[in-house]
Amino acid sequence: MPGATFPILRVAIVGGGPGGLSSAIALSKLPNVEVTIYEKAKELQEIGAGIQIGYNCWKVLELLGVGRGVRGHVQETIIHRNGLNGKPLREQKSTAAEPRYRGQRVRRTRLQAALIAKVPEGVIKLRKRLISLTNVEGGGVHLVFEDGEEVIADLVIGGDGIRSVVRESVFPDHAIQFTGRTIWRVIIPKSLILDIPEMTSSTAWWHGTAGHFYNCLVDDPSEIPEDEQMFEIAVHNVVPAATVKEKRFSWGIPATNERVESHFTEYDPRVRDALSRVPQGLWKEFSSFSGPRLKKLIAWDKVVLIGDASHPLTGAFGSGAAFAMQDSWILAQAIPHTLSFSQPLASALDIFDSIRSPYYQRMYEHLDHQGKKIQDAKTNNPQQTFEESLDVKVKSFGGEALSWIYQNDIQEVWEEFVRNEKEHGKQSLK
Ligand SMILES: Cc1cc2nc3c(=O)[nH]c(=O)nc-3n(C[C@H](O)[C@H](O)[C@H](O)COP(=O)(O)OP(=O)(O)OC[C@H]3O[C@@H](n4cnc5c(N)ncnc54)[C@H](O)[C@@H]3O)c2cc1C
Structure with missing residues (x-):
């Protein structure tokens, strides 16, 4: 008031x-x-690759005066596939009437930097x-x-x-408590997977028997040159929580490529190929907890x-x-x-x-x-x-x-x- x-x-x-x-x-x-x-x-320091910004998020960013600083990849189409053979199952098209409210995938660091820039000096300890x-x-x-x-x-x-x-x-x-869901996330240069068919053409969910592989671009091509654009992969594996005996931490611990790839051996060759291109040492693991x-x-x-x-x-x-x-x-x-x-x-x-x-x-x-x-x-x-x-x-x-x-x-x-x-x-x- x-x-x-x-x-x-x-x-x-x-x-x-x-x-x-x-x-x-x-x-x-x-x-x-x-x-x-x-x-x-x-x-x-934000970890965890990309973040989804849709209409609800653009609206509140606008109210906070932050929206302009946040830019990423506009998701015109999202494809759901059978992760084992790649067969397309459903296509979701962007429905936003106004272009500025379209769904985008952005680097998390972009959102964080835009928010920090609006916090008055001396407030953060x-x-x-x-x-x-x-x-x-x-x-x-x-x-x-x-x-x-x-x-x-x-x-x-x-x-x-x-x-x-x-x-x-x-x-x-x-x-x-731990839900049984483990998530691994990474962003890598788009150039590393450009030649894999249909990997960069649209955002896609490749659904498997116990989880999924998700891929998406995260940069605005009008702002970031092609050879500097990044590509996000987020993969989920779900098991009954009671079967997991190892200690779980919720947020962003390093994971080896072998650990990640071992859960996706039955997936479509394009998925396995993309996983094999991730440079060692970049994966971060997140255990999903809920209450x-x-x-x-x-x-x-x-x-x-x-x-x-x-x-x-x-x-x-x-x-x-x-x-x-x-x-x-x-x-x-x-x-x-x-x-x-x-x-x-x-x-x-x-x-x-x-x-x-x-x-x-x-x-x-x-x-x-x-x-x-x-x-x-x-x-x-x-x-x-x-x-x-x-x-x-x-x-x-x-x-x-x-x-x-x-x-x-x-x-x-x-x-x-x-x-x-x-x-x-x-x-x-x-
Ligand atoms: C794998 C994964 C994917 C996700 N994808 C998306 C997505 O695409 N889009 C989306 O909108 N959301 C997504 N989310 C959810 C989103 O990341 C969170 O909902 C969001 O970050 C919540 O913001 P927050 O500020 O409440 O908490 P957080 O982002 O968790 O921030 C909490 C902060 O508190 C600090 N902190 C913790 N304990 C203390 C303490 N004792 N003293 C002082 N500081 C402390 C932490 O260091 C941290 O900086 C995803 C989450 C996960 C796990």
């Missing part, structure tokens, strides 16, 4: 991922808000690993960092990802969880960066909205929770429903062939049924909340 005044609000953001950075951008624009990001890394968080009755939140620094904040934003210390502190009974839905994303009237910390699903919809940034933007609307009506900070957190909790609940329900559909198809047809199971899987991708995710315009969501509030005369308008 422009022009609103309220006492200085000291905000501690834990984590400098897309959620933390976008919170800092959005909240720094508010009067009387003092923002600090505490990030455990010694430098903000590196080498600050949060180790504990305590509720100070009547007086903020006490944060302790590994290096011994202690601070008191009026509001803590937990943007510290899937293994969130903030979440663990406010909801100690919540736990995440149950949190009933609330807020605690103590002064802690709020955003992004992966708030809904531990490890990239289930390929849009987690957008969700994290939407959380940030909504929070930055709710705070001045309530404080300008002399409501306490807790009311802003309630508003945030009332908008974002049901949204995440819907995601959990969708995943349960999908899992049930796949299971039912197997139960109803115990002799189900690989081709039949592929058919069920491929039909579940994208489309109208998920427009509440991929076509979500967060500004409209906020405007609808304000309209409803006016109609029903809720608290902040008293």
